Amino acid sequence: xxxxxxxxxxLAGRTVLLTGATRGIGLAMTEAFVDAGARLVIxxxxxxxxxxxxxxxxxxxxxxxxVPTDVRSAEELRRLADAAVQRFGxxxxxxxxxxxxxxxxPMAEVDDAAYAQTFDVNLRHAFIxxxxxxxxxxxxxxxxxxxxxxxxxxxxxxxIGLYALTKAALAQLARNLxxxxxxRGVRANAIAPGLIRTSWASAVLSNPQASAARLGxxxxxxxxxxxxxxxxxxxxxxxxxxxxxGQTLVVDGGTVISDGN
Numbered sequence: 001x002x003x004x005x006x007x008x009x010x011l012a013g014r015t016v017l018l019t020g021a022t023r024g025i026g027l028a029m030t031e032a033f034v035d036a037g038a039r040l041v042i043x044x045x046x047x048x049x050x051x052x053x054x055x056x057x058x059x060x061x062x063x064x065x066x067v068p069t070d071v072r073s074a075e076e077l078r079r080l081a082d083a084a085v086q087r088f089g090x091x092x093x094x095x096x097x098x099x100x101x102x103x104x105x106p107m108a109e110v111d112d113a114a115y116a117q118t119f120d121v122n123l124r125h126a127f128i129x130x131x132x133x134x135x136x137x138x139x140x141x142x143x144x145x146x147x148x149x150x151x152x153x154x155x156x157x158x159x160i161g162l163y164a165l166t167k168a169a170l171a172q173l174a175r176n177l178x179x180x181x182x183x184r185g186v187r188a189n190a191i192a193p194g195l196i197r198t199s200w201a202s203a204v205l206s207n208p209q210a211s212a213a214r215l216g217x218x219x220x221x222x223x224x225x226x227x228x229x230x231x232x233x234x235x236x237x238x239x240x241x242x243x244x245x246g247q248t249l250v251v252d253g254g255t256v257i258s259d260g261n
Contacts, residue, residue: 002253008240012037015088016237017081017133019071020098022049023199025148028226029095030057032234040064040095041084045070045098063088070171071098071125075115081132090140091173094133094169094235097148101200102163105238110162122166123173130177130188140186145188146236147174148205151252154192169191171199187245189236194252 005029006012016033020026020041030053033040040062045048047068054066066088069080070195084091102118103110126147137143153161170190177188194200195214201223204210215221229251235241250256 003011003033006037009238010038010236011093011238013235014092015039015041015084015090016093017041017043017084017091017129018095018097019043019069019080019129020148022046022053024200025193025196025226026097026231027053027215029097029233032227032230033237034060034062034095036137036145036234036238038224038237039088040244041065041067041080041087043067043069043071043080043098043188053172062194063177064213071129074128077125077128078132079167081129081136085136087158089138090134093136093146094129095142095233096129096149097146097235098122098125099148099166102160102166104159106158107161115162118162119166121139123162123169126173129172134177134181134188138181142186143181143186143239144241145174145177145186146233147171147188147190149190151192151194151249151250151256154248154250154256174248175246182189182245189238189241189242189245191229191232191236192250192252193229194218194224194250194255196226196229196251214255217255217258217260218252219258221252224251224253 016038022044049237050068057064067080069076100121100140103114104219146172149170150162150167157164174188174190
């Protein structure tokens with residue numbers, strides 16, 4: 001990265017803790033933070049993939065720590081935060097990206113197990129991890145927190161309503177953190193992706209009619225790529241967004257502002 005760009009996006013010497021780091025948007029974020037020179041603490045519930053990615057990053061000369069983590073467990077989240085601080089001394093950027101799509105169908109038909117799973121992974125893990133990390137950032141007078149929300153949390157949804165509830169709550173979590181910790185130098189923001197080319201989008205992309213309908217509602221008439229969401233995370237993590245906090249950055253090709261024409 002050139003010195004000029006480093007002023008805006010450089011993360012050299014800074015530590016990023018990222019959950020859901022091994023696939024899709026999370027993997028793209030991992031690569032973006034590596035390109036910006038960050039040290040990485042990557043977490044995933046998929047232990048073999050997490051450890052393998054850590055080995056690959058270190059083989060490339062990246063300072064990286066892989067910590068397989070079940071984000072449903074408050075104890076494992078505490079250990080994750082502790083491991084990051086023990087290894088690198090501090091956490092400069094926290095990205096809560098781990099998530100599940102949850103059940104499809106009417107919310108009234110959601111059972112207790114599906115409710116708990118969706119809220120624990122999508123919302124509770126971010127709530128708990130931020131509770132560990134934000135005070136540490138505040139003690140140092142600086143830090144950036146990013147949570148992965150969704151455009152599902154910005155409008156009504158008849159098919160994945162429970163998922164949408166958690167994603168709306170994540171955006172509010174970012175706003176609350178921004179107000180609570182802003183006076184001590186900590187920023188918090190959310191990213192709300194639209195339809196992105198990941199395994200989660202396979203159901204839409206594999207159905208020509210569903211894909212055409214969705215793209216017809218998107219002004220750019222295409223789906224997004226994981227690296228485009230990662231670029232938004234890189235912006236929010238870096239010095240160039242130093243005066244941005246409490247916001248939800250929408251990365252959706254214009255879907256939520258379109259009237260469908």
